[in-house]
Amino acid sequence: MKRILFAVSELYPVIKTGGLADAAAGLTRSLRALGLDVLPVIPAYTAVLDALTEIEEVARLQVAGCLRPRQARVLRAVCADLDSPVLLVEIEDLFARAGNPYQGPDGHDWWDNGERFGLFAKVVTEIAMDRIGMGWKAQLVHCHDWQTGLIPALLSRETRPPRTLFTIHNLSYLGLFPRSLFDQLGLPADWWHYEKLEFYGYLSFLKAGILFADQVTTVSPSYAEEICRPENGYGLHGLLEQRRSQGQLQGILNGMDTSVWNPESDSLIPCRYSVKRGRVAGKKHNKEALLERFAASAELVDTPLCGFIGRLVEQKGIDLILDAIPQMIASSKAAFVLVGTGMAHYEAALRKLAADFPQRVFVHIGYDESLAHLIEAGCDLFLMPSRFEPCGLNQLYSLAYGTLPVVHGTGGLKDTVVDATPAQVSAKEATGFVFTPADTPSLVHALHRGLALYQRPRSWQTVQKTAMEQDFSWGGSAKAYRELYRR
Ligand code: ADP
Secondary structure (H helix, E strand, O other), rough: OOOOEEEEEOOOOOOOOOOOHHHHHHHHHHHHOOOEEEEEEEOHHHHHHHHHHOEEEEEHHHHEEEEEEEEEEEEEEEEEHHHHEEEEEOHEEEEOOOOOEEEOOOOOOOHHHHHHHHHHHHHHHHHHHHOOOOOOOOOEEEEEEEHHHHHHHHHOOOOOOOOOEEEOOOOOOOOOEEEHHHHOOOOHHHHHHOOOOEEEEEEEEHHHHHHHHHHHOOOOOHHHOOOOOOOOOOOOOOHHHHHOOOOOEEOOOOOOOOOOOOOOOOOOOOOOOOOOOOOHHHHHHHHHHHHHHHOHHHHHOOEEEEEEEEEEOHHOHHHHHHHHHHHHHHHHEEEEEEEEEEEHHHHHHHHHHHHHHHOEEEEEEOOOHHHHHHHHHHHEEEEEEEOOOOOOOOHHHHOOOOOOEEEEEHHHHHHHOOEEOOOHHHHHOOOEEEEOOOHHHOOOOOOOOHHHHHHHOOOOOOHHHHHHHOOOOHHHHHHHHHHHHOO
């Protein structure tokens, strides 16, 4: 399998709302480096058209939309950062909008997401079957998350279709739409069945991908097991377990992009460092810059600083952090830097916490890539108490930057962080602090363990060194995908 069409709804650095964009980009780059002809295809959102130059038209086509035909164009651009051409699906009325890929400026999902990604799937099917005259027929279509779930289903109806692989980056987004969308998209009537696309009275795009793809993967081995259980399976555990028992579901850990996240070459931090050179001094300079960025007291440079970066949603355990911080302020010297956007009540609670503890808690509400790099470089500990975490990227960045992660033992967090038990510290295997269950007392306890280790510089530096020496680059994961494509 050489010609891989890579269908995804976001791709770094062109358009990103979260880890999916990073994963899609990292995998594209690494698979191309292995000699595969990987061609990403994404919707032509306004932000994408603004970010890319030299865009050429490949084809024009008409697709059956909801209640009316839609004019679509397939465009091609070169994305220099990815060293790859990228195909864009343009349907002006659906994708040329301000806001992010899934939500309008008011923070609500676009009312017509079902039609938007339903038609994206139809156009991708035309591209995959080479019916747009590109002279490039995909041998395999690799789809990602619910936005692309209809593609394996639509391809299953074709004669001699490419093989399909569906990767679940987050099972909790089921891509649910009403029955009316099913009818308006003109899907085969016999697919409205609980053993097909129907899911408790709704159409589920995610279920379509899981059911129809030749193979299914998810982004860590532990998450692949967890989603087969009722408590984590969002009602799809039966189907997932069935695919797993037939050898058609496996977990392949995501990698991280070491050209973007590398303390030795990071252009977004004031002082570069590596495990070999200037680690202790380097981190201290970055910590000073981070404190300065928040106009915090320079004296805090000797205080353990705990960071958080992420979407402010329940999944990330932000409520546990909000509960734990006042307790930590009362019982330790730790200070906190948090950056994120998300649900309004969490944003308000974080702002209040910063106002309540202006000397010890620093908050930025917003999406800020360079601040994220500075936090990874300048903090001592990194908080990631996610209730579930398919893979997670920030803990990998934290390991690489020597910022010891404090994580809930779930999914990809469990697969990548080794707890600093005395035995594992002595064995030079420990890389962070793992706690369970996902509740405030366990988080507080793990943080205290972190602070205790921080008081023992030699042990701290041993753990930090082990963390920084871990290799979570895309190389190994890309090879695992190549192997799967071969099969
Ligand atoms: P998820 O995909 O569930 O959001 P991940 O840990 O896999 O979580 O990836 C999150 C990515 O998005 C990381 O690259 C992280 O640095 C970035 N990120 C999330 N929120 C912010 C923010 N407010 N500012 C900067 N980067 C952010």
